[in-house]
Amino acid sequence: MKLTPDQVAAFERDGYLFFPALFSPREVQVLLDAVPALYERREAINVREKGSDAVRTNFAAHLYSAPFARLARHPRMVEPVQQLLGEALYMHQFKINGKMAFEGDVWQWHQDYGTWRNDDLMPGPRAMNVAIFLDEVDAFNGPLMFIPGSHRRGVIDARHDTTTTSYPLWTIDHALIAQLVERAGGRAGGMVSPLGPAGSMILFHSCLVHASGSNLSPWNRVSVYLSLCAVGNHIRRHQRPEYIAHRDFTPIECLRDDCLLAAPPVELPWRDGVPASAFVTSCEPLKETT
């Protein structure tokens, strides 16, 4: 899968690209079928919604679930990111966000790179967010909202919000959001929500400002959020547990395009549980190795 020059230009201008129905219904089903068992686990890898049992986000499934391990090496996902960043990639973060029917809470306005820089000492924004819809996304089940072009603003000052939801987040001041939306076209395109069937994929810049509303609908909005980082841009601190911010900077090697259905064997290093070492954290920067 090779992006056209127009797609590359659109990404640079808008900060995102949308690929409706990139994965087939059968491929999606393989992934979706694996989710309930992951969400059942009463472990730190599952963050639940405030005051509810619904899973808000599950971490690192690519290390203990075969279908998600394959998705993490899927060429339809990895190759365009590699093309845009022009470097070998490692997996920085892997989440399955629930945004469950009736229960899914908001994600406030933020840039992902803000968190990665502040918490993980990731040197630059040479990293990409990928969202893959496991459910149809419509106007009612809490779609992602982007401010097109906001990635060109670079890193924006943020405030650590630890109270609004169950997940601490570096969030952006409302006055600045209003200004960015206005500059992006106000009510004529200043905010956009890519909507589409299950299997759709969004690539978005790690500085693109985004948010999502609550899900009051009867439809889950489960999405996989993968964050791929250029190997040379790997994080420099292990302040967060390894299941949140990965520490294995080995370049991703793609599987074949049919891997979700052909189901070749994959390594699952955390098959028997999250290792104790993954919980060891430190505020000290890593020693640079040369």
Added chain:
Amino acid sequence: MKLTPDQVAAFERDGYLFFPALFSPREVQVLLDAVPALYERREAINVREKGSDAVRTNFAAHLYSAPFARLARHPRMVEPVQQLLGEALYMHQFKINGKMAFEGDVWQWHQDYGTWRNDDLMPGPRAMNVAIFLDEVDAFNGPLMFIPGSHRRGVIDARHDTTTTSYPLWTIDHALIAQLVERAGGRAGGMVSPLGPAGSMILFHSCLVHASGSNLSPWNRVSVYLSLCAVGNHIRRHQRPEYIAHRDFTPIECLRDDCLLAAPPVELPWRDGVPASAFVTSCEPLKETT
């Protein structure tokens, strides 16, 4: 303003009617200009959002604000309701809901009549909700969501939710919501959100099941919600303060169609403040007068 037979049939089938841009931008501006002074008042008539200073709902402005007193008697609003209910009407409730930019919280799934019956002993659902947009409503600023036809289910059992938001509400079980949406067409029309410019009006049945999401956008979504009740169907208990559930069952007499701009004098019985009597409540049913 006379509804056509098609409009009456659509109301009976779907439980709502939508009139985009029914009021002109100039008429809307007169109303919108009056809102900030109302929202500033630190009184019981303003319910603020949980953990925020933003006004969630303001009560009874038609009793102390001239522009809203005129809106409460506007023929474009009152006459179609009178036609649908076939009776003289009084004002049961009058709210200006903020759903302010960035701050506006959700309204859970509910029927308004559920609250009126449970709290106010309103005998039957011979009452109508009217929503008038003072701001443009789009997919981003927390539009109303309806389940078309759900009013035909009649009164649904509800649970008194006093914790989710700052406003206590009789809310409906999620399994039943899922069922109602499915029966109304599922993803093909089982939920609808009328979107349109400021000045648009929605009439909706007091048993129509509805909700609305949070507003994370930089755009306020101020709407006036008027609840008109057939005089013969007046409430039978004053368990809630008078500024929430009115006790004056005098039939509404319409002003002229140009009243918002011509600004004829109107009575403002609460001009000097909410009277002490409005706070006197009782769990006892009213004595029937014959």
